[in-house]
Amino acid sequence: MKHIGIFYIPKNSLKWVDTAKNIANQMGLKIVVIPVVISVKGLPAALKQLGSIADSLLGIVDKSSYSSKTAKAILLYPFRNRIPFIGLSRAWVKSGSLYTLDWDYADPGQQSANLALRILNGEKTKIFPLQFADKPIYILNQKTAKHMKLEISQELLEGSFKVYK
Numbered sequence: 001m002k003h004i005g006i007f008y009i010p011k012n013s014l015k016w017v018d019t020a021k022n023i024a025n026q027m028g029l030k031i032v033v034i035p036v037v038i039s040v041k042g043l044p045a046a047l048k049q050l051g052s053i054a055d056s057l058l059g060i061v062d063k064s065s066y067s068s069k070t071a072k073a074i075l076l077y078p079f080r081n082r083i084p085f086i087g088l089s090r091a092w093v094k095s096g097s098l099y100t101l102d103w104d105y106a107d108p109g110q111q112s113a114n115l116a117l118r119i120l121n122g123e124k125t126k127i128f129p130l131q132f133a134d135k136p137i138y139i140l141n142q143k144t145a146k147h148m149k150l151e152i153s154q155e156l157l158e159g160s161f162k163v164y165k
Contacts, residue, residue, distance in 0.1 A: 001084070005054025007034040007046045013062045020060075031058075036065075043070055047077040059088040059097065071095070082148045093139045094164050098148070103133040104161065137161035 004024065008017055014035075021031040032053050036046045050057060057078050059066055066074065066088055075096040078085035087097030111131055119125060141164045145152050157163055 001055040002028070003030050003032055003054045003056075004086075005032050005034070005050035005057045005083075006060055007036050007050055007065060008060060008062055009065055010035045012065070013060055016060060020058075043073045044077065047073065051077065051081050051083050054083070056084045056086060058086045059092060061088060079144065079147065084144075084148060084150065090139045090162065093141045093162075096141060096144055098144050098150070099138055099140045102137050102139055102161065104135050104137055107133050107135045140164070 006017060006020070008014075017031070017033055021033070024031045032050065034046050034050050036042060047057075059074070071092075075085065075092075077083075079096050084098040085092075085096075087093045087095075087100040089100055090102055093100050108131075111134065115128060115131070118128075138160055139162045140152060140157065140160045142152065142157070143165060
């Protein structure tokens with residue numbers, strides 16, 4: 001899948017979307033975007049427009065676009081039209097998105113504890129670089145994959161932190 005669709009509210013997520021477009025371009029992918037003013041009424045048109053130009057949809061962290069009011073439409077359109085939706089969290093995957101990248105919550109906890117110990121041992125906090133999760137994980141929805149007629153290899157299933165069936 002080379003064309004990844006994102007809908008977003010520009011005032012909330014423009015910088016993030018621009019960064020994602022640049023990274024995707026370097027990877028030979030194309031981010032196609034629909035800047036919208038989200039409303040429950042306007043959402044189906046935005047999804048239909050994205051679905052006609054993208055072969056997958058990516059959910060981004062934007063509480064105005066992806067909320068309890070919009071979740072049903074966001075999950076149903078890709079499911080009905082067999083367009084994989086990359087969810088925002090394990091809750092989105094459990095509800096029907098194809099997969100998400102996440103982290104094992106013990107990992108950032110351990111990283112925080114290690115930093116706290118360094119501080120307690122007298123290390124200056126200004127020298128600590130930005131920390132990222134050491135152990136990212138992914139979560140899959142096998143039922144959604146079957147509905148979309150997508151084959152998930154046994155290797156991917158076994159490597160997944162969680163598989164919803």
